[in-house]
Amino acid sequence: MTTDELTADLREKMGALLKTSGEVRIAEEARVSLLDDEIREAQTWAFRRAAYHERDRRCYRVGSAFEPGGGLDLDDVALTGLDCLGIRGVLLVAATARQHPNLPLNGILKKLFASEAGQQIRAWGAWRRWHWLSDLYRAETQTFLNSKKGKDPAQQWRSGKPTAAQEHIIREIARLLQIDRPAFARRGDAFEWIKAAGGNPRFHEPPPLPDLPEIGE
Secondary structure, three states: OOHHHHHHHHHHHHHHHHHHHHHHHHHHHHHHHHHHHHHHHHHHHHHHHHHHHHHHHHHHHHHHOOOOOOOOOOOHHHHHHHHHOOHHHHHHHHHHHHHOOOOOHHHHHHHHHHOHHHHHHHHHHHHHHHHHHHHHHHHHOHHHHOOOOOOOOOOHHHHOOOOHHHHHHHHHHHHHHOOOOOOOOOHHHHHHHHHHHOOOHHHHOOOOOOOOOOOOO
């Protein structure tokens, strides 16, 4: 092999080596970027988890307020509807209380929810919860897919366990659609179910705005 041939051969091999090195560098940079995302998520996990547990504690405290009077079986969707109705809801409670003056508040609410107006009150609760749930659905699907992690070609996030937010929205969607709540071992499977549930007509199309219930005399 001549000196020129040897030089050309070395240049070719050096070029191939540099190309391979560049490809490895790009791959490593992508891995480092993904690792940075995972580190940031790990750093904030404790704070998010603490916030989620605090939310659970607040929900428990509010619900437990009805326990001494036997009100744990109150319809939570109807309670949401009553909250939506403002002064009209207060007047409905007052009208029911006049008819049942010896009952505690949870007993009055049970009577109200079992009345004809109760169906409209619950419809308001379902309407309000649908809009609230739609915001959660978009955050878990559209917003996530547009994030850096959602755009990861390798989709490594799919192999993780479902997040607390996913578990929450799965539970709420199942309640809204009145179906059994599914269980998932992987984040990707939970994501696909949530995304598919958004196409269910009962979830995708907003319920009509309910009529206001009549206020009893």
